[in-house]
Amino acid sequence: MGPIQQNWLVVAFCTIALGGQCVAAELGRSSPLLRHALELADLNNWGDAEPEFGKAAAAFRQSGDRTGLAYAELGLIRASIQRRNLSATSAELQQRLNSDPLLKSDRELRLFCLAIKGDIDGEMAATAMRKDWEEVAQLAQQSADPRWKYRASAELGKAAFYEGDLETARRNIGAALVAATQANDIGAQIEYLYAIGIGLSLSRMSNEAIPYLDEAIALSTATPGAPYPFMVYLARAEALAGQGRAAEARATMNGILQNARQRKASLYEAIALQALAQVARAQGNSAAAIEALDQASQVCERAGYSRALIESQLALADIYRTEGDLKKAEGLLVSATNASQKNGELYTLPQRLQILAGLQIAQGRFAEADRTFDRAAAFVDASIGNDSAVLDKTAWIKSVSDLYVAHFSLVAERLNNPAKAYAIVEQVRGRVMTDLLLGGSTAPLKARENEKAISRLRLRMMEATSTEEVEKIRNQMFLLEQTRWVTPEVSILKARGLAHVPVAQVQQSLNSDAIILEYVLAEPSSWCLVIRKNGAGIVRLGGKSRIDTLVSSYLRDVKAKLPAQSGSRELYDALIAPVPGAEKASNIIIVRDGLLNLLPFDALREPGGRYLAESSVTSYLPSAGSFYLLAQQGKRSAPGTKVFAMGAIPYEQESKRFQSLIATNGFSATAIPNLQNSREEVAAATAGASDANKQVVLGSAATETALKRAAGIPYRVMHLTVHSAVDAARPDRAALLMLGDPAGGEDGLLLAPEIAQLRLKSNLVVLSACDTAVGPIQGQEGVSTLARSFLLAGAQTVISTLWSADDTSSLTVIRQFYAHLASGTPPASALAAAKRDFIAKFGSKAVPYYWAAFTFEGVPSTATNSK
Numbered sequence: 031m032g033p034i035q036q037n038w039l040v041v042a043f044c045t046i047a048l049g050g051q052c053v054a055a056e057l058g059r060s061s062p063l064l065r066h067a068l069e070l071a072d073l074n075n076w077g078d079a080e081p082e083f084g085k086a087a088a089a090f091r092q093s094g095d096r097t098g099l100a101y102a103e104l105g106l107i108r109a110s111i112q113r114r115n116l117s118a119t120s121a122e123l124q125q126r127l128n129s130d131p132l133l134k135s136d137r138e139l140r141l142f143c144l145a146i147k148g149d150i151d152g153e154m155a156a157t158a159m160r161k162d163w164e165e166v167a168q169l170a171q172q173s174a175d176p177r178w179k180y181r182a183s184a185e186l187g188k189a190a191f192y193e194g195d196l197e198t199a200r201r202n203i204g205a206a207l208v209a210a211t212q213a214n215d216i217g218a219q220i221e222y223l224y225a226i227g228i229g230l231s232l233s234r235m236s237n238e239a240i241p242y243l244d245e246a247i248a249l250s251t252a253t254p255g256a257p258y259p260f261m262v263y264l265a266r267a268e269a270l271a272g273q274g275r276a277a278e279a280r281a282t283m284n285g286i287l288q289n290a291r292q293r294k295a296s297l298y299e300a301i302a303l304q305a306l307a308q309v310a311r312a313q314g315n316s317a318a319a320i321e322a323l324d325q326a327s328q329v330c331e332r333a334g335y336s337r338a339l340i341e342s343q344l345a346l347a348d349i350y351r352t353e354g355d356l357k358k359a360e361g362l363l364v365s366a367t368n369a370s371q372k373n374g375e376l377y378t379l380p381q382r383l384q385i386l387a388g389l390q391i392a393q394g395r396f397a398e399a400d401r402t403f404d405r406a407a408a409f410v411d412a413s414i415g416n417d418s419a420v421l422d423k424t425a426w427i428k429s430v431s432d433l434y435v436a437h438f439s440l441v442a443e444r445l446n447n448p449a450k451a452y453a454i455v456e457q458v459r460g461r462v463m464t465d466l467l468l469g470g471s472t473a474p475l476k477a478r479e480n481e482k483a484i485s486r487l488r489l490r491m492m493e494a495t496s497t498e499e500v501e502k503i504r505n506q507m508f509l510l511e512q513t514r515w516v517t518p519e520v521s522i523l524k525a526r527g528l529a530h531v532p533v534a535q536v537q538q539s540l541n542s543d544a545i546i547l548e549y550v551l552a553e554p555s556s557w558c559l560v561i562r563k564n565g566a567g568i569v570r571l572g573g574k575s576r577i578d579t580l581v582s583s584y585l586r587d588v589k590a591k592l593p594a595q596s597g598s599r600e601l602y603d604a605l606i607a608p609v610p611g612a613e614k615a616s617n618i619i620i621v622r623d624g625l626l627n628l629l630p631f632d633a634l635r636e637p638g639g640r641y642l643a644e645s646s647v648t649s650y651l652p653s654a655g656s657f658y659l660l661a662q663q664g665k666r667s668a669p670g671t672k673v674f675a676m677g678a679i680p681y682e683q684e685s686k687r688f689q690s691l692i693a694t695n696g697f698s699a700t701a702i703p704n705l706q707n708s709r710e711e712v713a714a715a716t717a718g719a720s721d722a723n724k725q726v727v728l729g730s731a732a733t734e735t736a737l738k739r740a741a742g743i744p745y746r747v748m749h750l751t752v753h754s755a756v757d758a759a760r761p762d763r764a765a766l767l768m769l770g771d772p773a774g775g776e777d778g779l780l781l782a783p784e785i786a787q788l789r790l791k792s793n794l795v796v797l798s799a800c801d802t803a804v805g806p807i808q809g810q811e812g813v814s815t816l817a818r819s820f821l822l823a824g825a826q827t828v829i830s831t832l833w834s835a836d837d838t839s840s841l842t843v844i845r846q847f848y849a850h851l852a853s854g855t856p857p858a859s860a861l862a863a864a865k866r867d868f869i870a871k872f873g874s875k876a877v878p879y880y881w882a883a884f885t886f887e888g889v890p891s892t893a894t895n896s897k
Contacts, residue, residue, distance in 0.1 A: 080109035236272035677708035677751035827888030858890030
């Protein structure tokens, strides 16, 4: 399958949404027409349900029954979903949910409407779908029908699947299948068996998928009123193809096609033809694939199924592109993208426009491709700008990062326009940070209450003694954790479209001896956008795969405590040497991409053998534009005078409590030893401060509550010598470990979302903990780390670590850092000086493992123009 054709299985997983959601039993008894429609819908038989909903609506209009009419109208909307503009319909339903008094007062009716909106949003974006089903999950707690609970949980599992969280998807849908079976909910059983089967098939586990699909087919066949399970059969055919049983797969698809034609089921006829085309193409038979897709297109045009027609056009375009008929491929793509826009499918439009731009590039029409990319970016920016939630912005950026890399590469290679290249990458690089600095932020009261409630539940879980109690608390925690999507932990005060900082302003803010290197990793070439006070340029680098290989190999050697001389020289030659004049810059500000987020640039070796740390001050930023914004923020902020330091937490003494805390919250089980030099680090951090200007929190006083109380005080330095915890399955859930405060409802697990809610006023935060500069890479948004959470919370600069280094060497670096800081050296320069001291003292024994883990994120004051 080519990049244009969207896998019909994915479409099916979205579009075979739940049935009538088992609603309105009392209403159904009083209205046979509506009851019959709901029964059909409950079995996913929307085709037969549509006329029944129409009859019921007419009857309710005549009788003046507003509630019955609302159910019937909503049912008609869902039954006709394939002929509707999805975005407009979703907006219409949201408007009704917000303003219709009946939908506000009638819980069951609101549940029905939310479920239908969730089905529609599920065809567009997992984030929107999740929000709908989160509200369903909350309302389900008071619903008269217990089935809403497991149906909501299953839909949240689907949302997790779209987002790549297979563990949550498997758990939720599997549990829902068990609950549906116990409740004898046939429609839900068929749906969940299908969902599990298709999920396994998409995960290339065809052998495991087929039994689930066979069971769904058997249930559907044995249930009066259930529709012919077209999509289940199609999923089974795909699973057969995945086993290499192409002949059986094709025979099954032909049987589905014949059945669809006999039943005059035009949509399924088209989907079956698309699936046959996919099999034919996989076997190298492009002519048969084109014939099947042409037939599918004709069916869709006759029946008015515009979205299915678009899928056929995209698949045809990909075949013609592969065969070199670029003109015909472009014509089909133009038609598909225009139809997508008309249908309101803005969530797919950027990707399709990117493919169109690729065709234009292949034909040498570079300026036209640039305009097509701009059009795609406009749709993306509208979505990012309209989202105030940090989580939503990040999800959007991660999903479209390839678009911006491709656009940047075009401008760099073919148009050689540094200002335009800068504008492109600034649309998404560090976008959350930029929007926060431009618009401000807020932590909603409800979000803060949710985090407090989660902490209390974690405390209860550590005291739970029975499996039933643990499971009950887990379920409560799961629902509260999901509400982060409904009530995000941090929201931008002023949602806005892009308002990036012009490159000229960034240049004016730089000192003459400072340089910004913004990397964009791509194939076949990567790029470095170079910004100096007197100009900007673009430098071509090696391909992403080559750079990734060098970084991975180098980091393995570093963490093995090897000198890694050859690796550091190769990386210097790959990343720094190609930049003219980089060796003369005394301040190098790095904007990283991909695996470069894990690389300590100052540990790279220059041609003469010196480390970069010995000749320059290296710092890191989320984006080039954030340099100007953070520099301006620093000028407006009065420097603090006080120091806050936390450490000497009795981890070993409280070992059982900490082990229970991390185990019950899904974190990787690991030993948590005392931090041997914690008191000495605290002493170093506070050595130059008077008693009145320092707050030292040690031992039993080092609680989560103490840190949160200190957040609003304008400290010059906040030094935290604490352990961190990482969830291997969900690395975005990193946390700091400190003592809990049961009386205050704090469990001692300070998660990244909680950190982002703090309103910090500190000039500098030092995180002397393991891996606080490491986290999941969120596409062009950057890396999600504990350090970044402190920046989002308001800290001007953060020092954090890329790996867990030796306690003794870390203390040596920390002591020297604070000694330089006490003498008036700015933080970034003080850290660089401390590293140079370490290298000078230990010579050849000073391998990067011992000193290079510490990184500085923020604007070094020595790099800015003071004017």
